[in-house]
Amino acid sequence: MDYVDFIKEYHLDKHKNLESNIADFYRQTNTLSTYRHCWDVAKEAIKLDNWFKEDLYIAGLLHDISAFIPTSCRLEVSQALNIPILEEEQEFPLLLHQKLSAYIVKKCFKINDAKTISAIKCHTTLRGNFTDFDLALFLADKIAWDQPGIPPYLSKLETSLNSSKEAAALVYIDYLFNNGIKIIHPWLRSAKEELEAK
Structure with missing residues (x-):
């Protein structure tokens, strides 16, 4: 698959609602496990925020929409799409999936809601000057993690909620820092500093 062409040429089915189009995208890209x-x-996201439940629900469904792009291709695809790339993302391209997902949400799903795009763009790392919406999606992603078993930090995280x-x-961020995080993304560092200050 040419990932760049697929993204640029993708069209929504105008006869279906947004949720159905999202499900179709995951089917077409063979990423139904990511969809789950x-x-x-x-x-989880809509449990964490009383104000933006509908938008958080959609952000949750879309936050990993770029999962069909293999980690080995994410740097090249990001460059082709003119997505700004930080040095840490160049070293560890897995981190680019949050920016790629935000790009796909705008390009393929025609969603330009600033809070939704912002939250998707930082759902893995969070960042400084985060919003409540950013924080809700970030936490929901950590509570409903995509690995087997129960997250080792979950009990403490839920108590802290x-x-x-x-x-x-x-x-969660302290757990990362205390358990051999490979690359410290500058957004993660700034989020940690802000959270500690609060």
Whole structure:
């Protein structure tokens, strides 16, 4: 598959609603396991925010929409799409999936809602000056993680949610820093500093 051409030439089915088009995209790209993860994240996200449930649900469904692009191709695809790439993302292209997903959401699904794009773009790393919407999607992705078994940080994270979403986010980020994180993305570092300051 030519990933760049696929993205640029993709068309929604005008006879279907957004949710059906999202499901079709995952089917067409053979990433239904990712769709199941995204469904779980969407359900968790709407539990975490009382104001933007519909938008958070859609952001949850779409946050990993770029999963069909193999990690080995993400740098090349990002360059071809003129997506700004940080040095850390060049070293560890897995991290580019959040920016690629945001690009696909705008290009293929015609969603230009700033809060939705922002949250998808930083759902893995969070970032400084994050919004409540960013934080809800970030946490939902960590609660409904895409690995087998129960996340090792989950119990502590859920307990911290009783205090605040910020405290819960710091639990996850501290877990990363204490367990051999490969690359420290600058957005993650700035989020950690902001959370610690709060």
